[in-house]
Amino acid sequence: MVKNLPEIKLTGLTKKISKNNILENVSFEIKGYGITGYLGPNGAGKTTTLKILTNLIRPDSGQALINGIDSRDYKKTLRYVSALVDVPEPYPDMTVKEFLSFIGGLRGVKKDILDSRINSLKKELSLEDLNRKCGELSKGNKQRVVIAAVLLPDTDIILLDEPTSGLDPAESHDIKELLKKLKKRKLILLSSHLMDEVKELCNYLILIDKGKIIATGPIKQIIKKFGKGRGEKGLESAYLNIVGRNHG
Amino acid sequence: MDKTAFLAVFYSQFRRGKSAMTAFSLLSVIIITLFSFLSVKAAFDSSEFFESLGLIIWLMIGLAATNLSADVGVMDFSGRTGLLVLSQPVDRKTIITARLLACFSLMLLPLLILYLSGFLSGFALYRMYMPDALLSLGFAFLYALSFISFIVGVSSSSKEKSTPLSTGLTFSLLAVFVFAVFGKFIGIEPWFFLPYAGLIISSTITVPHPLHVNPGNYFFYYMPYAYEAAIIMLVYTAIFISIAFFNYSRREVI
Numbered sequence: 265m266v267k268n269l270p271e272i273k274l275t276g277l278t279k280k281i282s283k284n285n286i287l288e289n290v291s292f293e294i295k296g297y298g299i300t301g302y303l304g305p306n307g308a309g310k311t312t313t314l315k316i317l318t319n320l321i322r323p324d325s326g327q328a329l330i331n332g333i334d335s336r337d338y339k340k341t342l343r344y345v346s347a348l349v350d351v352p353e354p355y356p357d358m359t360v361k362e363f364l365s366f367i368g369g370l371r372g373v374k375k376d377i378l379d380s381r382i383n384s385l386k387k388e389l390s391l392e393d394l395n396r397k398c399g400e401l402s403k404g405n406k407q408r409v410v411i412a413a414v415l416l417p418d419t420d421i422i423l424l425d426e427p428t429s430g431l432d433p434a435e436s437h438d439i440k441e442l443l444k445k446l447k448k449r450k451l452i453l454l455s456s457h458l459m460d461e462v463k464e465l466c467n468y469l470i471l472i473d474k475g476k477i478i479a480t481g482p483i484k485q486i487i488k489k490f491g492k493g494r495g496e497k498g499l500e501s502a503y504l505n506i507v508g509r510n511h512g
Numbered sequence: 513m514d515k516t517a518f519l520a521v522f523y524s525q526f527r528r529g530k531s532a533m534t535a536f537s538l539l540s541v542i543i544i545t546l547f548s549f550l551s552v553k554a555a556f557d558s559s560e561f562f563e564s565l566g567l568i569i570w571l572m573i574g575l576a577a578t579n580l581s582a583d584v585g586v587m588d589f590s591g592r593t594g595l596l597v598l599s600q601p602v603d604r605k606t607i608i609t610a611r612l613l614a615c616f617s618l619m620l621l622p623l624l625i626l627y628l629s630g631f632l633s634g635f636a637l638y639r640m641y642m643p644d645a646l647l648s649l650g651f652a653f654l655y656a657l658s659f660i661s662f663i664v665g666v667s668s669s670s671k672e673k674s675t676p677l678s679t680g681l682t683f684s685l686l687a688v689f690v691f692a693v694f695g696k697f698i699g700i701e702p703w704f705f706l707p708y709a710g711l712i713i714s715s716t717i718t719v720p721h722p723l724h725v726n727p728g729n730y731f732f733y734y735m736p737y738a739y740e741a742a743i744i745m746l747v748y749t750a751i752f753i754s755i756a757f758f759n760y761s762r763r764e765v766i
Contacts, residue, residue: 369520
């Protein structure tokens, strides 16, 4: 049986929070495996988009479809999605293992599979003592526990909102290597401010500013069209040109 | 309802409240012991002893229920844990139901200890068996459920845990003054006030059974009938569980 490719489709998504337009008629479509970068200045609407996709907030109008299912039907759509949105934290009174088991329990992961997933994530993410309380962990270690919780269910679609924030360079490197492995068999939507990270990991870019999509396309095409220079510099200048043009 | 998710949430909430439950159980034994000594010292008769025992149980239920369930409806919205927990494919009603029932389960042990130690003390002091103790225990369970539902409902409408916490403590500690104001002073039976219904815990076990209106008493001028108490508790449970379900399901994590 041929497996359907994972898909995210937004159509005319609009959201106001306290009378401010956070998203205005946002539409884009991502299909298949790989990492799509979701870029934009602070307050552009990136996190709000991810929150709508994960049922943390509801759109005022428009549709967010995951594998063809409306995100309002979150019990179905979120089976395909695992997400790190904003800066989540584990319950401080739970140990790392208890918290991961709790998330596994919410997902209905069987005990034997859960134990082996936790052990493999412990190695991949260099998680420290699993019996330590989450509230006693450093910011970086908490972030790794959260990433472990996101990767635990092995879903087709992963949404990541600045996953390396709060991590030191070595920890960021580990996460990026892990994402490079995962991109071959998952659809990942990565929101980030770090141009080198985006350049290194993403195949496709979506740029958002003031709640509107301002550019989309393969990363090379965006650099060629809007950037001057190569590599991260090329992407940075493309980003500045596009956002600057939108502000100007 | 997703059974695995329900159990995951239930056990996590149960673990969280375990130390509070142990503390309340120990506190119950200490309070009943002290109360027994005091009632001997004050030369209480059996009626006064059991009436006061019922009031201690009534007060302890309010305090324990508030302590155990104040964070249930608000914890995932006031902090950052909801960003991960509420983005799982689980019906939010399952989460809040599991938490509410875990809080209720946590109340059972301290309640049983209160009744056992209280009635054992009563038997030791007065050689008296109270035939309606089980009825009172049944009302105590119902009162615990309705108080937890009330606090969870308030919690689901609050921004911080401090709101349901202070509401529950105010309801528990200032209840007798509300009874006094509405009872003796204004002459209105405070049927709208949940702690009023909880007084049935005390009046069911008291001998002789108190009157519905007790003109000589400032604080307990009105006492509820059993059916009236049951209705008030059930109505509170239904209303506040509905509020909790509605708020928890609809609330956004901004």
